[in-house]
Structure formats: structure tokens, C-alpha cells
Amino acid sequence: MESLSGKTAVVTGAGSGMGRAFAERFGRAGMNVVLADVEAPKLDETVAALTAAGVPAIGVVTDVTDGAAVDRLRDAAIERFGRVHVLCNNAGVAGSGPSGGNFVNEAEWRWVLEVNLWGVIHGHRAFLPHLVGHGDGHIVNTASMAGHFPGHSAYSASKWAVVAITEGLFHDPRLRAAGVGVSCLCPGWVDTAIADSARNRPEWAAPERGVEPTPMEEAMVAYVRDQLRSGMAPGAVADLVHDAILANRFWIFTDMQMVAALRPRLDAVLAAENPPQLGPGV
Template sequence: MKELRDRVAVITGAASGIGLGLAERCAREGMRVVLADVEEEALRRAGAELEAAGARVLCVRTDVSRAKEVEELAKRTLSTFGAVHLVCNNAGVAAGGLAWEATSEDWDWVLGVNLWGVIHGVRTFVPLMLEQGSEGHVVNTASMAGLLPFHPSAPYQVSKYGVVALTEQLHGSLRMQGAKVGASVLCPGWVRTRILDAVRNRPGGPPPPPVEPPTPAQAAMNAFFRKEVEAGLSPAQVADQVISAVREQRLYVVTHPEMMGDVRSRMEALLAS
């Protein structure tokens, strides 16, 4: 999909971070933009800023872990703009830790947003896009954690591996059908977002602090993550890469190629098994 002007983009997790970067870039391309996010006040602010810059915007408060709310997002999009051409299933959260220590609530929340949110987006929007018969594209946000051999948060890594697999399957299925709709999976490394503060939107509020203080190793890892996120790419830089991938019909969008050495090591170990 090379021509974006006057097309309609739907972006989840659009009130901040990569989602907001995508919304701003789509608006600059002359697209009509639908912003969806669970954080209502931030969503209103983001929409107002884009409108002040001259964009045509629709804001829909959406919990992507709930299929009915994603379906309502699609209905609102069609009733307002009449079509949808670009869908960025971008909403994401991070929580949990070791596979045997993460709580069932951690697993439910992270998989509900990161994986089921993308599944709901695909199941809801792709049939609409195919029925339109026009060019379109789906971008699903995974992570380098969906490609690497290890990430310290089991729920997060499982969810992101799932998004990679889902998008690969979607891409192949659309190509087999000769569809005019393409698919890309975004696998970002360190990006300046609020992903480490995602508990602000956790259902029921943040969990109580642990009884035991973090071990020195845990504290060091937390500090490392904070430092890397703060020094990461800007959401605008990531959005630039996504739009290029949409125009070029590229399946994989890897923002940090310097991290691919670990991916190569994983694949070499697999091939050698």
C-alpha cells in the first residue's frame, strides 16, 4: 500500500509511545486516524493534539483484550470514515517474571492485551478489509523478545512469540489468497515508551508490592531496563520504519539490527539440534 493520503488508519495503544508515534506519522501522511487506547484521559489529549495539527481524528476508548470492544471500535471507524485501510494492533503491556513465579493474573493480563488484543484486531478488521477489495495492511506489534532465545519476563516473551507466529501465518494466508491486504510484524528493541510503567493500566490497579525487597540481581536488571528504555529510539523513528515497511510490503520490521546476532545464535542452535 504505497498511497496513504486520505486512507483510514486504526491504531491501538495510540495514546502514548509507539502508538502515538504511528498516529502522528499517519496524520502527517494525510490519513484519517482512529486512536484507540484504554487510558481515556491520555487518549483525549493525544486526539486533541492531532486535531490541532489539522488531522481528522476519531478517539475510541478500547480495551483490546475484550473482543466486543474491538468490534465496537470497528463499527465506530466505519460509521465515521466509511472504510479502514491500515490497522496497527499495537497495544501492549509488560509484567511478570520467571515462568513459575508469574501469577495467573500476570499471565491473563499480558496475554490478554499483547496476544488476544492482536487476535481480536485481526479477526475483526481483516474480514472488513478483504470485503472492501482495496489495498490495505495490518501491522502487529511484537518485540525483539518474540525473536530472542531468552527474555526475563516469561508472559511477555510468550505473548510476543505468539504475535510473530500469528503475523507470519496471516502474511502467508493473505498471499495464498492473492489478497490486496498485506501484513507486517514490528519487532522493536529499546524504544522510549512507558512500557515499564504499564501497571498503571492494569485491571484493578497495580498489584501490592512484594513482601521481600528485590534481590541485588533483580534491582540491577530493573535499573538496566530503565536505562536502555530511556536511551532507546524515539517512537517517531520506529513509526518511520513501519511506514516504509507498509509501502514496501515487508513482513519483518526489525528496529535494532544489531540485536540480530542473538537471533542468529538461536537459529543456529535449532538447526544444529
């Protein structure tokens, strides 16, 4: 897109962390902002702060796992501002529930895939016809470096899938013809509330009673919290997203050292060798 001022952005997961920072950054760029989140109090607080700063903003409580709710989000945005130009499919949760040593915790896998993958799929279904219809648009999907590092986890599976479908979308002839841009955001560690995702865990995905975390899981949770605390500020990621939309750049990486750490895996794939052990992704 050549300019953002006066245009409209929809951001999911906008009540906290990166989503909130995107909304603030778009507001500073002169955009109207439609904020969506499942956590109503945080959403209200963020909308109030933006409105107080003079940004035309509305909040729409939205659970991105619910396709009809994502349709209502699109309708509310169009009703208030006429058109949507930028869509950030950003809402996400990190599954870190205890497995009790089982290979798969089914409730956790369903929840994480519903939010992180189906949330993006619903966003595509609900918004892409509108963006393609008017042609002045850009979509940013928040994946993760976990979408590049292998991992036997729901989070990893969800983020690999988001990378794959976002890259596929980049080549979609309908978006190309209409001039709609696509970016895939793959952050490294960012200082947000993602480690406390369980605050939004619905009843249907409640962890099984009596299942305890393994010592390895406990150590992993502590490691993740530590890395997040020393991670990048969400506002710095928002600057990268803002710039990528204007430059029509597909990849948005925040940590090029992590990207470089992928090389042994890519080399092994090219040589059809067994995969080397890599450090943990995000």
C-alpha cells in the same frame, strides 16, 4: 499499499509512545486516524493535538482485552470514515510485577497475555473480514525482539505468539488473494512509557499482596528502564512503519545488531544442539 493519503488508519495503544507516533506519522501522510487506548486522558490529549494539526481524527476508548470493545472500535471507525485501510495492533504492556521467587505469577501472565496476545487476536477477528472485503489494506502487529529471544516470562510468551501468528497471517491465502499486506514490527529498545505499564493494570490482575520482587527482578527493572531511556525515538519507529506499509515489507526491525545476536540460537537449532545463553531481548 501504493498510497496512504485520504485513507484511514486504526491504531491501538495510541495514547502514548509508539502508537501515538504512528498516529502522528499517518496524519502527516494525509490519513484519517482512529486512535484507541484504555487510558482516556492521554487519548483525548493526543486526539486534540492531531485535530489541532488539521488531521481528521477520532478517539475511541478501547480495552483491547475486550472483544466486544474492539468490535465497537471497528464500527466507530467505519461509521466515521467509511473504510479502514491500515490496522496497527500495537497496545501492549510489559509485565514486571514481583514474583516473590515463584516460577509463575498467574495474575501477571493472564494480564500480559490478555493485552499483548488477545488484543491482537481480537484485532484480527474484528478487522480482517473488513480489510479482505475491500482489499486495499495493511495490518501491522507490534511484537518485539522479545518475540525472538527466549524468556520464561508472560511478555516473552506473548510476543513469540504474536510473531508466529503474524507470520502465519502473511501466508494466509485469503489475504494474499485480496492483496492485504502484513507487517511484523519487532522493535529493540524504544524510549516510551512501557516500563510504567502497571498504570493500566486492572484490578483482576492486581499483584498478590505481600509478594516482593527478588533482587534479580529489581536489577532487571533498573536495567530495562536504563535501556529504554537511551532507546530509539518513537517517531523514528513510526517512519519505519510508514515506509514498510508502502513497500509491503513484512519484517520491521529497529536494531539489526539485536537481530544478529540471534544467530547462535538459530545455529544451535539447526544443529539440534542445546540452546546457548543469549543477551536479554526487549
